[in-house]
Amino acid sequence: MPLQNRFHVAFYAATLATTITLILFTLLQRRTDRPQNKWFLTMLIIVSVNAISNIGSSVMVGYAEESPFYFTLLKIFHNTYFIFHTILCPVLYCYVLNVTGSIRRWSNLRKIIVAVPFFVTEFFALVNPLTNWVFYYDNYVFRRNWAEYFIYGAAALYFILSVVELFTSWYAITVRRRIAMTYFFALAMGGVILQLVQIDIKSELFAESLAMLGAMLAIESEDDILDADTGTYNRRALQTDINGFIVKHEAVKLIFVKVVNADMVERVTRSANSDILALACADYFKALVPRYKIYRPNPENFVLICDGYREDDVLKISEMIKDRFLKSWRIFESTFLLDAVVINADVPKDIQSVDDVFFVADSIVPSGVDKDGIKIEWVMRRAEIERAIRRAVHDHKFEVYYQPTYCLAERKLHGAEALVRMNDETLGFVPPDEFIPIAEKIGLVEKIDDFVLKQVLAFLESKVPEERGMECINVNLSVIQCLRPGFVEHILKIVNSYAVAHSKINFEITESVGAEDYEALSKVAHDLKKEGFLLSMDDYGTGYSNMEGIFSLDFDVVKIDKSILWNAEKMSRGRIILENSVRMIHDLGCSVLVEGVETEEQIDLLTRLNVDYLQGFYFSKPVPKDRFLEVIA
Ligand code: C2E
Ligand code: CA
Numbered sequence: 001m002p003l004q005n006r007f008h009v010a011f012y013a014a015t016l017a018t019t020i021t022l023i024l025f026t027l028l029q030r031r032t033d034r035p036q037n038k039w040f041l042t043m044l045i046i047v048s049v050n051a052i053s054n055i056g057s058s059v060m061v062g063y064a065e066e067s068p069f070y071f072t073l074l075k076i077f078h079n080t081y082f083i084f085h086t087i088l089c090p091v092l093y094c095y096v097l098n099v100t101g102s103i104r105r106w107s108n109l110r111k112i113i114v115a116v117p118f119f120v121t122e123f124f125a126l127v128n129p130l131t132n133w134v135f136y137y138d139n140y141v142f143r144r145n146w147a148e149y150f151i152y153g154a155a156a157l158y159f160i161l162s163v164v165e166l167f168t169s170w171y172a173i174t175v176r177r178r179i180a181m182t183y184f185f186a187l188a189m190g191g192v193i194l195q196l197v198q199i200d201i202k203s204e205l206f207a208e209s210l211a212m213l214g215a216m217l218a219i220e221s222e223d224d225i226l227d228a229d230t231g232t233y234n235r236r237a238l239q240t241d242i243n244g245f246i247v248k249h250e251a252v253k254l255i256f257v258k259v260v261n262a263d264m265v266e267r268v269t270r271s272a273n274s275d276i277l278a279l280a281c282a283d284y285f286k287a288l289v290p291r292y293k294i295y296r297p298n299p300e301n302f303v304l305i306c307d308g309y310r311e312d313d314v315l316k317i318s319e320m321i322k323d324r325f326l327k328s329w330r331i332f333e334s335t336f337l338l339d340a341v342v343i344n345a346d347v348p349k350d351i352q353s354v355d356d357v358f359f360v361a362d363s364i365v366p367s368g369v370d371k372d373g374i375k376i377e378w379v380m381r382r383a384e385i386e387r388a389i390r391r392a393v394h395d396h397k398f399e400v401y402y403q404p405t406y407c408l409a410e411r412k413l414h415g416a417e418a419l420v421r422m423n424d425e426t427l428g429f430v431p432p433d434e435f436i437p438i439a440e441k442i443g444l445v446e447k448i449d450d451f452v453l454k455q456v457l458a459f460l461e462s463k464v465p466e467e468r469g470m471e472c473i474n475v476n477l478s479v480i481q482c483l484r485p486g487f488v489e490h491i492l493k494i495v496n497s498y499a500v501a502h503s504k505i506n507f508e509i510t511e512s513v514g515a516e517d518y519e520a521l522s523k524v525a526h527d528l529k530k531e532g533f534l535l536s537m538d539d540y541g542t543g544y545s546n547m548e549g550i551f552s553l554d555f556d557v558v559k560i561d562k563s564i565l566w567n568a569e570k571m572s573r574g575r576i577i578l579e580n581s582v583r584m585i586h587d588l589g590c591s592v593l594v595e596g597v598e599t600e601e602q603i604d605l606l607t608r609l610n611v612d613y614l615q616g617f618y619f620s621k622p623v624p625k626d627r628f629l630e631v632i633a
């Protein structure tokens, strides 16, 4: 063999070693289920076959003249090369379209039209043994023919299309992919150009195999986007892929599966079984959709991206998931019932950003909500309220309304309850029952309560309430906030910066406290009382707290919830509860306030029961300060 040909063989052998290694590792990592993986593998196989046929022809070219058999072998190698090499660039283009995700939006017609140059040139390559259109031998010397220019033209076309695709999808793919693909094209181009100017440096295939090595490391390697426990994709992958859909304005359907009681399982079994449970769930999802459509952005949440699915198929899948969660899951020897909320959502109808996706995935489903009733609109409204709260806190956009309280025996004004209002520019009026629990969850209720307290203090400092005969103003406290360390000092710091007597402020703490909080709460209540503040227990009769615990807190006033009053009117059993509640509270040495008074009849009833204070729409709804002053005038 001439020295020069050995040199060629060395290049092709290096190429082959590289591609065989890449094929082996691709198969070993079992990363072959996505269409993208399949195209990648196809490219590797094509380059391998080309390397083999080039080795064959480099060797045979020296022996062709010796026997017709060697000459035939040479022809077979050359023809094989062209048949496979013609497929390479179209496959590259398919690969790029899959990596960028653009292929999803292609119609079948478009696919066929784009494939026409490939079919034509592949036809030339296939019929060359009969036609010699691509190449032929002139006295054992290889000669190009006209069809070869078409083959290179088509390859160049697909290569350029691939580069264009990369740049038009620039923002839909990750930085890492951008760099890897740019490197890929630059290296492949470099190899082609070098071989063009220096025909004896067989760099084209070798450069392609190296470019694929880069792609393998940066694009095909998924270790950093896989969820190790379940083999599904992780949070980062979800972010990348959703971003791709959003940047390209593509509609896609999502199914969120939120496992609500995973921590319960952990507590019951006292071990980290939740990962095994997650794997069981993931395996179930894998039976419904391909693995690469499943994401696990956080331990208790799965997201299924149903791109290319019909609406009713997606609904069917989510119904199947709901049904599955009605049955138990078996792990080792035990069975568990998992509670899950399944939410269907559309991009871009319900979800417009990556943040929205994570909001839904990360949002905690409050207990006591009907799990079947949770729709994406509900979750997104919570997201909007959350944003509205942040805006309002930032711009001090809350307002304080006042609702008067009356002293029944003296038939005169007693005080008022301060109630917060949020009027958002986009959402309009949002009732506090809706936004206070959300503010508690995102840790902003403290800011709101401080704002209300300061407004009340400023009002009291003006002496107007006193002149109008008001004894105190009630301020609501969130229990979550009360239990924070340094709470009483915090309150004192605010109150003491106003010239207001502590006894003018009546803090309301709601009855529905968890039993474990009593000790901490009784310390707070005790400290507040010691500082001279008044204390009311709010919403008496709505929780199921232990009486002993509650009444150890030493309240001045107990506010009986409006539902107790309304039930007392409806049925005699309710009447007995109200009567005895009032008597018991009196016997324990507290005053009684009844909320929700709306009618004359209710006042008559409450007068007979000797209730101390009344509050309700009968007297006034909560109103802004100026209006409040008119009401009590
Ligand atoms: P709450 O402390 O039990 O407040 C009494 C609620 O009952 C008020 O609703 C009031 O408008 C309503 N109400 C009063 N009288 C009547 C009546 O005769 N009929 C009817 N149907 N309703 C009546 P609002 O203002 O919507 O407040 C709801 C809840 O939001 C409050 O319940 C309280 O838990 C919370 N909240 C309000 N302001 C604040 C605040 O500044 N801080 C905190 N942490 N929570 C607040
Ligand atoms: Ca209250």
Ligand code: CA
Pocket (backbone or CB within 6 Å): 538, 539, 559, 561, 595
């Ligand atoms: Ca209340």
